[in-house]
Amino acid sequence: MSVRRPRATLAAGLLTSTVMAGLLTAAPAHAVVGTATKEGSYAFTAKLDIGGGERSCTAALVEQQWLVTAASCFADNPEQGFTVAAGAPKLKTVATIGRTDLTRDGGTTANVVELVPRTDRDMVMAKLDKRVTDIAPVNLGLSAPQQGEDVFISGYGRAKDEWVPDRLHYAKFGVGAVKDTTVGLDGKADNAVVCQGDTGAPAFRDVGGRYELVGVNSRSWQGGCFGNEDEKRKGAVDTRADDIAGWIQSVSSRTLLERANWKNAKHLASGYFTGGSAGGKRRMDLFVVWADGSASLYQGADHNDPKYPFSAEHKIANAGSYWKDARAVTGGSFTSSGSDGITVRWASGKLSTYTHVDQNGVHDEKALAYSDTWKRARLITAGRYTANALRDDLLVLWDDGSTSMYSDTDTNGVRKESQLTNADKGWQNAAQISSGEFTGKKTADLVIRWNDGDTTVFPGVDTAGYHGRTRIRPVDSAWKNGQVLTVGAFAANIRPNDILIRWNDGNVSYYPGVDAEGTHGEVQLVG
Known part of the structure; x- marks a missing residue:
């Protein structure tokens, strides 16, 4: 009103x-x-x-x-x-x-x-x-x-x-x-x-x-x-x-997440959408696409209570909206604005990015690609994988198990592709991917949760490929029950980053300060 x-x-x-x-x-x-x-x-x-x-x-x-x-x-x-x-x-x-x-x-x-x-x-x-x-x-x-x-x-x-x-x-x-x-x-x-x-x-x-x-x-x-x-x-x-x-935020945050049915959270994307920044105090925001096609933006909190990382929910779209056609979603920036946007692979094969996201919705959509080829992009994530300090790069896991990186991507489209791996049936078992900073390398790290619960960090990924791997969760771990994950700064606006997971029972938690040694405790948000 x-x-x-x-x-x-x-x-x-x-x-x-x-x-x-x-x-x-x-x-x-x-x-x-x-x-x-x-x-x-x-x-x-x-x-x-x-x-x-x-x-x-x-x-x-x-x-x-x-x-x-x-x-x-x-x-x-x-x-x-x-x-x-x-x-x-x-x-x-x-x-x-x-x-x-x-x-x-x-x-x-x-x-x-x-x-x-x-x-x-x-x-x-x-x-x-x-x-x-x-x-x-x-x-x-x-x-x-x-x-x-x-x-x-x-x-x-x-x-x-x-x-x-x-x-x-x-x-x-x-x-x-x-x-x-x-x-x-x-x-x-x-x-x-x-x-x-x-x-x-x-x-x-x-x-x-x-x-x-x-x-x-x-x-x-x-x-x-x-x-x-x-x-x-x-x-x-x-x-x-x-x-x-x-304090006002921390009190009002107590009822924020528990009001939603998190079993219906289909896509999660984190980023500095509403004014936070890497040099500021506010923690990352969380963009959620629900199974009914509605979408919400949870604003990152300014206080330091790790149990309540978000301060407000903003309804971005109602049930039945075009978000029901989203097939893969990631937060990241392909502009030099300093704030993050949302990039989406749609069912039609269109790849687009919204350069600005705020409490009133997503704005300024730019089409990055549109072809049947992009229907094969099963998972996507944006991160600083190259030396470009102003824009993110896009990493794609295709349906045949191959992976590619698109560097030098901006609102004019994806252009420079580097194939990181060839088709591989093993990589078809990847359940989720996300970008973050865990190991202190010059470039971003890639985290993959596999179907069997194995969760792996690939440190310092760049256009030359992968340079080693660190297992942070073993095969047959409880993480096989994860349904959607994203990486962000939720415990505090610091590095290394945290991993937030929506589980198959509808509970939500995050693991603060994940690094090369693995996870260090769990913060239960819902459940």
Whole structure:
């Protein structure tokens, strides 16, 4: 669902808290005083009904099944602190997400079934009992707010002249004092105020139409809010989210992979598709083609928890799409852009590459080859097998057991072929191939899982062929139960690479830091 940029002026107050003994203290709020939002704007904002009308707060959707809000919304006595127990909330909590006008239908309603609090600040993650698939979550801001920076707050709290507003409101605020866990905010207009009911409301920056979460509301003076007209102070204090974005990701990642039926994962391809790079922090993304023809992109995480290597799922194609005709898929780059794309061998014999892949799909398809010959390409993988530091090479295993490498490949097509092996019945037993960096050689290594469970690394493959082999799994090993594998940086953005496998029972795991000595432990992702 698209969102629209707000108008520059603000009309009503935002989040709510209560003033005790001259100090700001947290208490569940009702709505942001400011301008009523246009339909569909800031759809990631959620209204929380806690205890059947006993309390009201605001939250933000950060993943399809997770909200972030203020812990004080769930505390036994919010005026005395924000401590809240992990687990199911004590009071029934219903979240309404993406409904600008609460008197209308639309958006999604879900129950909050689990709370995961922070102990060092007024923040809690709230798990929903179902996924929200038609609303884009707010992006996590990774940079600290700067004094004087403009941010927006959207909330369902009490307004200037409404006790319980029916519409989402928003307002613009300026960043004041930035501390270790909090950030002070001041309204940019007289009617920009955080009111009761806005506790937990998201503060976010607008970066060219991309909204990045800065924090969630914790406390406010509520000056000018309905019922608090005599109070002149209008500042607010938010709990920072930028410095714990990794924690937010790691919590929301817990339900990410288990939601899918991984027995239906037909093709896996890894790469730096969504902005990660070899020199950055983010781990590799995973592109999945499912048996029904749908496709998903799992975005690599920025945090370092090895159990949760992905931070979000983006639906790329629905069931029955053209992806049902994909016969072999690999991640790699045949451009000099620095980011990876997806290369596909189709049932028709067409070989094509999508030079750009992001959360919205695959883009800029280039045909590399189109002939009956390419129907014989049983397995393909892209990797840096030659000295070309800007583009990958394509290695192909044909149906007769021969192998070829296409170097100097770009978006104009495959041209320079080097035959690495002749037809060989033994090589027809190769079940999967993938490219990676395991041995520290100047060129990429090839890993092959054979039908009998034997798994082999061929170090430093180049146009001259193969230069030795290392067995990392013996014949008749459990790896004979693997169905699909890919190589990538999943444990951390480092080398040597990891091998991720989807097993025949639908479980998924990866082996971190595979090298010439073999595998070193297993991280179970699903199952």
